[in-house]
Amino acid sequence: MQRSPSLAELQRWLRWALTHPLGVHRAAAGEHLPELPPRFIEPDARALSFIAGDLHGRDALERLSVHGTGYFARLHGTLRLEYPRLAGAVGEDEFRVLVAAHLLRAPSRGPSLADVGEDLVETLRLRPADKERPWLVDLAALERALAEVWLSGPSGKGGPVLEDGEDPGSIALALSPGIRLVSVSWDVADWRPERGPPSCRSGRLAVWRVGAGTGVEWLEEASGAVLASMSPGAHLAELCERAGALGMSSEQVTRAFGQWAERGWIVRTAL
Amino acid sequence: MSNDVQVGVGLRPRHYAGVLEDPPALDCFEVISENFLGLRSGGGGRPLEVLEEVRALRPIRLHGVSMNIGSVDPLSETYLARLRVLADRIDPACVSDHLCWTGEGGENLHDLLPLPWTEEALDHLVPRVQHVQERLGRRLVLENPSSYVSYIHSTMTEWEFLGELARRTGVGLLLDVNNVFVTSRNQGFDPRGYVEGLPPAVVVQFHLSGHDDSGPLRIDTHDRRVCSEVWDLFGQAVRRFGPLPTIVEWDDRLPPFSVLLDEAALARTILEESSDAALALAG
Numbered sequence: 001m002q003r004s005p006s007l008a009e010l011q012r013w014l015r016w017a018l019t020h021p022l023g024v025h026r027a028a029a030g031e032h033l034p035e036l037p038p039r040f041i042e043p044d045a046r047a048l049s050f051i052a053g054d055l056h057g058r059d060a061l062e063r064l065s066v067h068g069t070g071y072f073a074r075l076h077g078t079l080r081l082e083y084p085r086l087a088g089a090v091g092e093d094e095f096r097v098l099v100a101a102h103l104l105r106a107p108s109r110g111p112s113l114a115d116v117g118e119d120l121v122e123t124l125r126l127r128p129a130d131k132e133r134p135w136l137v138d139l140a141a142l143e144r145a146l147a148e149v150w151l152s153g154p155s156g157k158g159g160p161v162l163e164d165g166e167d168p169g170s171i172a173l174a175l176s177p178g179i180r181l182v183s184v185s186w187d188v189a190d191w192r193p194e195r196g197p198p199s200c201r202s203g204r205l206a207v208w209r210v211g212a213g214t215g216v217e218w219l220e221e222a223s224g225a226v227l228a229s230m231s232p233g234a235h236l237a238e239l240c241e242r243a244g245a246l247g248m249s250s251e252q253v254t255r256a257f258g259q260w261a262e263r264g265w266i267v268r269t270a271l
Numbered sequence: 272m273s274n275d276v277q278v279g280v281g282l283r284p285r286h287y288a289g290v291l292e293d294p295p296a297l298d299c300f301e302v303i304s305e306n307f308l309g310l311r312s313g314g315g316g317r318p319l320e321v322l323e324e325v326r327a328l329r330p331i332r333l334h335g336v337s338m339n340i341g342s343v344d345p346l347s348e349t350y351l352a353r354l355r356v357l358a359d360r361i362d363p364a365c366v367s368d369h370l371c372w373t374g375e376g377g378e379n380l381h382d383l384l385p386l387p388w389t390e391e392a393l394d395h396l397v398p399r400v401q402h403v404q405e406r407l408g409r410r411l412v413l414e415n416p417s418s419y420v421s422y423i424h425s426t427m428t429e430w431e432f433l434g435e436l437a438r439r440t441g442v443g444l445l446l447d448v449n450n451v452f453v454t455s456r457n458q459g460f461d462p463r464g465y466v467e468g469l470p471p472a473v474v475v476q477f478h479l480s481g482h483d484d485s486g487p488l489r490i491d492t493h494d495r496r497v498c499s500e501v502w503d504l505f506g507q508a509v510r511r512f513g514p515l516p517t518i519v520e521w522d523d524r525l526p527p528f529s530v531l532l533d534e535a536a537l538a539r540t541i542l543e544e545s546s547d548a549a550l551a552l553a554g
Contacts, residue, residue, distance in 0.1 A: 111379065
């Protein structure tokens with residue numbers, strides 16, 4: 001009589017079968033794809049013979065397929081919600097192929113579905129260059145930034161407040177976790193699938209949360225450079241100096257910092 | 272709203288605006304814990320702000336899907352720490368997850384995968400449940416998932432396994448009545464025997480939802496009304512376990528919120544009638 005699989009053997013085999021890009025049936029039949037990551041080398045196959053079938057004429061693989069199909073559908077659905085414009089740009093079929101490639105390259109390793117799309121931009125970058133649509137990477141980066149500020153950022157209100165007698169130049173600042181700066185080469189800020197390919201436009205987009213919504217705005221080159229260079233703990237005086245060196249007038253510096261503070265893009269930080 | 276019967280619904284992102292604008296006549300809400308943990312990089316974002324606003328209106332029950340309690344992977348201390356922070360902030364009426372495994376080898380399949388009902392699995396789970404309860408500083412509650420797959424080397428029934436796990440750890444059971452029914456149809460056992468087989472003191476909460484019965488296997492889809500057989504089974508469960516807090520779940524193809532309120536109202540009626548009947552019998 002065959003020894004029953006240990007819990008570890010059972011789970012290892014099931015994880016292999018349920019996430020296999022060929023699906024449960026073809027994976028169990030021994031089909032394989034070249035150049036799959038090592039995690040797709042089949043573990044001890046005894047586990048399969050310990051999965052019950054027969055009830056209602058359903059065999060074990062058919063039952064497992066419920067989970068295998070659900071695995072892809074759930075993660076595809078999550079990414080489809082997070083990247084609606086990217087999916088619109090490439091079409092549903094190609095988006096499914098992209099999701100499959102992403103799960104192969106970067107399977108979910110966090111507790112939250114919100115982290116599944118964290119690295120989709122990199123998956124796009126690693127694909128063979130899309131000469132027709134080089135702007136897809138910018139579009140995906142923007143959509144991820146929108147998701148991130150929604151899911152992790154503070155509300156975008158308020159900003160650094162001066163204490164009585166405090167020297168403004170000594171305040172230590174940081175970019176708020178509620179803002180993302182996205183460097184792009186294409187005008188994807190308001191892009192919709194029905195508009196055709198976006199035009200070339202290089203620069204930085206600020207993406208931030210505003211209460212129950214989000215904002216996207218092009219940054220002036222110098223403003224974007226100052227914000228992008230803002231390492232945590234940077235002093236206001238030092239940032240003003242940098243802004244000046246980038247050609248911003250003192251009026252522009254005052255206005256820019258005032259707006260960033262009002263929008264909650266910059267926050268005080270402890271040194 | 273009643274003082275002695277607690278009925279709520281699973282709060283999903285599409286409900287946020289409506290619930291805050293016009294709070295419905297429900298006793299509580301249940302939320303998916305992971306939706307409020309923010310990203311790996313931190314923060315809770317807008318969802319956490321909404322949860323705090325809802326918490327000011329009604330008690331919250333935290334229901335997780337990624338504890339991975341049954342996995343052979345080590346428990347994620349980071350996850351438990353984040354869940355503890357959330358729980359301390361929200362002060363939930365209950366913190367629950369599922370009796371299952373969701374990943375292995377560091378991967379999360381985001382699915383509720385079935386365990387074999389064996390002594391090995393019990394021995395594996397007991398210290399993990401105890402560890403989670405210590406880390407969270409509160410009693411853990413686990414839900415019976417729907418299952419499509421079972422294992423021929425299981426040595427006990429699901430309800431025997433649950434009862435024994437509860438005896439050894441003090442874990443509570445969130446009895447998902449729909450899941451009992453779905454599993455019973457897929458595995459070929461009498462769902463009433465499942466309800467009768469659970470020790471009464473173990474069950475602390477009920478779940479109700481709809482499932483897809485169009486194929487050869489019943490699929491737990493949470494995308495339609497609760498079916499009549501599950502309502503009947505719910506009545507039996509209420510008579511056995513009492514009028515426990517009950518949550519109606521609906522996750523896909525969301526209908527107008529009024530439909531969820533209808534389902535919640537029906538649950539309340541059954542809770543009140545079945546518990547009255549049980550009291551009368553006892554008297």
